[in-house]
Amino acid sequence: MLERGIMVKVFVLLIVLMISSIYVYYNFLSIDTFIAFTKTHQVLLPWLSKLTSNTKQHDPFNNISTSTTIKTASNQGTSTDVNLIKIQANLSQKLDEVLQNSTQQYSIIIWEPPFGAKSTNHLDQSKCGACDVSYDKGKVNDSMTKAVVFHFNELRLNKMPQTRRLDQYYVWWSMEGPPALRELRGMKLSEYDNVFNLTMTYRRDSDIYNPYSTAVDVLQNIQSSGSGDPDKDLDQLISKKNAMVIWIVSNCGATKGAQTRMKLVQDLINAGLPVDRRGGCFPKNKPAPRGQQLEIISEFKFYLAFENSYHCLDYITEKLSFNAFGGGAVPVVFGAKKSDYQAVVPPNSCIYVDDFTNLQNLVNYLKYLDKNATAYKEYMKWRTMKPEEMPNYGRSTSLCQLCRVLHGINVDNLFNPFYSERYSSIPLFGHSSTPRVVTSLREWFYGPLSKDCLVNY
Numbered sequence: 116m117l118e119r120g121i122m123v124k125v126f127v128l129l130i131v132l133m134i135s136s137i138y139v140y141y142n143f144l145s146i147d148t149f150i151a152f153t154k155t156h157q158v159l160l161p162w163l164s165k166l167t168s169n170t171k172q173h174d175p176f177n178n179i180s181t182s183t184t185i186k187t188a189s190n191q192g193t194s195t196d197v198n199l200i201k202i203q204a205n206l207s208q209k210l211d212e213v214l215q216n217s218t219q220q221y222s223i224i225i226w227e228p229p230f231g232a233k234s235t236n237h238l239d240q241s242k243c244g245a246c247d248v249s250y251d252k253g254k255v256n257d258s259m260t261k262a263v264v265f266h267f268n269e270l271r272l273n274k275m276p277q278t279r280r281l282d283q284y285y286v287w288w289s290m291e292g293p294p295a296l297r298e299l300r301g302m303k304l305s306e307y308d309n310v311f312n313l314t315m316t317y318r319r320d321s322d323i324y325n326p327y328s329t330a331v332d333v334l335q336n337i338q339s340s341g342s343g344d345p346d347k348d349l350d351q352l353i354s355k356k357n358a359m360v361i362w363i364v365s366n367c368g369a370t371k372g373a374q375t376r377m378k379l380v381q382d383l384i385n386a387g388l389p390v391d392r393r394g395g396c397f398p399k400n401k402p403a404p405r406g407q408q409l410e411i412i413s414e415f416k417f418y419l420a421f422e423n424s425y426h427c428l429d430y431i432t433e434k435l436s437f438n439a440f441g442g443g444a445v446p447v448v449f450g451a452k453k454s455d456y457q458a459v460v461p462p463n464s465c466i467y468v469d470d471f472t473n474l475q476n477l478v479n480y481l482k483y484l485d486k487n488a489t490a491y492k493e494y495m496k497w498r499t500m501k502p503e504e505m506p507n508y509g510r511s512t513s514l515c516q517l518c519r520v521l522h523g524i525n526v527d528n529l530f531n532p533f534y535s536e537r538y539s540s541i542p543l544f545g546h547s548s549t550p551r552v553v554t555s556l557r558e559w560f561y562g563p564l565s566k567d568c569l570v571n572y
């Protein structure tokens with residue numbers, strides 16, 4: 116009887132192991148991702164988490180020196196940028212001169228409006244050089260048209276211009292991450308080898324950097340709408356908080372990442388965190404109408420800024436900048452890797468789900484901050500800092516950077532994490548002596564750098 120019981124257990128265990136290894140193989144491939152996944156979800160293999168818990172994880176709640184550990188970590192994130200500021204300062208005089216000379220008016224065409232929505236794009240000539248931006252396809256043969264921007268969603272190879280001026284840059288543009296293209300839309304991108312000259316996305320290593328927002332913009336928006344006394348504004352903001360955690364979500368499960376995130380929040384609630392869930396996914400709860408969201412968020416201490424994809428390189432959306440920072444709550448973040456966040460967010464501004472060996476510790480830490488006003492305020496201190504102290508200070512982005520490139524201004528490449536490998540042959544001032552070509556868009560967007568977020572491509 117007893118032996119049969121053991122045999123049944125062994126059999127069941129073997130089946131479980133078989134199924135889980137197949138699952139791991141097809142869904143994660145990368146064991147790192149799997150381990151991270153089990154850690155955040157406390158799935159059936161607690162020993163696996165234990166195996167890795169001695170890797171660089173902080174457990175702030177159980178460690179007295181925590182806030183210094185965290186602070187050091189984020190300060191490291193900005194120290195490289197300080198060097199860039201110095202480089203920029205070194206270059207700034209030359210930059211100003213060249214910008215003043217960049218009066219030749221070039222045209223940028225956006226081939227199809229993204230998602231059908233046209234926006235007005237005015238570029239400040241003193242910062243970007245002279246360029247006009249339009250949706251006017253009729254200008255595509257003009258010698259002054261130096262760039263044509265193709266937004267991924269409307270892009271079809273057979274609807275691109277019939278003829279092509281080789282002095283024009285073709286720019287591939289996406290604000291969405293690999294899962295939204297590959298999984299939701301089935302885009303392979305293999306037909307675009309050697310078609311584009313430049314990439315323009317939220318990734319820091321794009322040729323043209325187009326983030327949802329920058330820390331400098333966030334800070335300037337906050338301070339320009341304030342009273343002029345950031346310390347007073349901060350105290351006032353904190354004093355009006357009367358609730359703990361809010362989450363507003365309307366994409367309930369279109370991608371695997373969106374389902375993961377839904378479960379993660381449920382697990383946090385099960386671990387004792389009071390979360391006020393609102394938005395399209397929770398129609399029975401209190402509403403959070405668009406126009407009032409920031410006001411609502413400002414009453415909470417924490418905002419869950421959870422992305423709908425996991426460990427997609429640099430994929431950090433307006434949930435963080437607009438909702439959490441704009442609304443004045445401390446963001447608890449999940450989605451991109453911690454190092455991706457730290458490279459772009461204000462110093463010591465976020466709480467990283469990935470930092471915690473289990474969700475209970477995270478819940479305990481948030482409750483601790485809820486009770487300790489001094490420790491909580493440390494996550495808000497950046498609101499009183501100067502724009503120069505923010506990461507990527509001085510980096511121009513989006514169509515402004517593109518206009519600079521058309522005028523032969525490439526100083527923003529210095530901020531590219533792969534600067535020395537990719538751009539050392541392109542002068543900071545002057546045009547590239549060889550054509551610039553994206554040889555495989557597919558490899559660049561879906562390939563090795565995206566392996567944690569997209570398994571098959």
Ligand SMILES: *[C@@H]1O[C@H](CO)[C@@H](O)[C@H](O)[C@H]1NC(C)=O
Pocket residue numbers: 172173177178179180181184
């Ligand atoms: C806190 O953590 C650091 C490393 O993360 C460790 O060196 C230190 O001994 C810990 N302190 C305590 C009191 O546990």
Ligand SMILES: *[C@@H]1O[C@H](CO)[C@@H](O)[C@H](O)[C@H]1NC(C)=O
Pocket residue numbers: 205206
């Ligand atoms: C920046 O300044 C240093 C001296 O402080 C100089 O050696 C270097 O050439 C300068 N770099 C540029 C790009 O002007």
Ligand SMILES: *[C@@H]1O[C@H](CO)[C@@H](O)[C@H](O)[C@H]1NC(C)=O
Pocket residue numbers: 209212213216
């Ligand atoms: C700007 O233009 C003037 C006049 O053409 C020229 O003398 C000067 O060298 C230019 N400056 C730079 C930095 O290119």
Ligand SMILES: *[C@@H]1O[C@H](CO)[C@@H](O)[C@H](O)[C@H]1NC(C)=O
Pocket residue numbers: 252253254255256277278
């Ligand atoms: C651009 O030039 C090509 C080839 O000369 C021509 O077929 C096309 O109609 C032109 N497009 C416009 C918008 O003028």
Ligand SMILES: *[C@@H]1O[C@H](CO)[C@@H](O)[C@H](O)[C@H]1NC(C)=O
Pocket residue numbers: 182487488489490
């Ligand atoms: C509250 O936080 C501050 C700053 O991190 C810390 O120095 C202090 O010891 C904390 N107080 C308690 C009661 O934990």
Ligand SMILES: *[C@@H]1O[C@H](CO)[C@@H](O)[C@H](O)[C@H]1NC(C)=O
Pocket residue numbers: 281282283284285309310311312549550551552
């Ligand atoms: C843009 O890409 C095309 C196609 O690869 C290439 O022929 C052309 O020389 C490139 N243009 C520039 C300005 O680099």
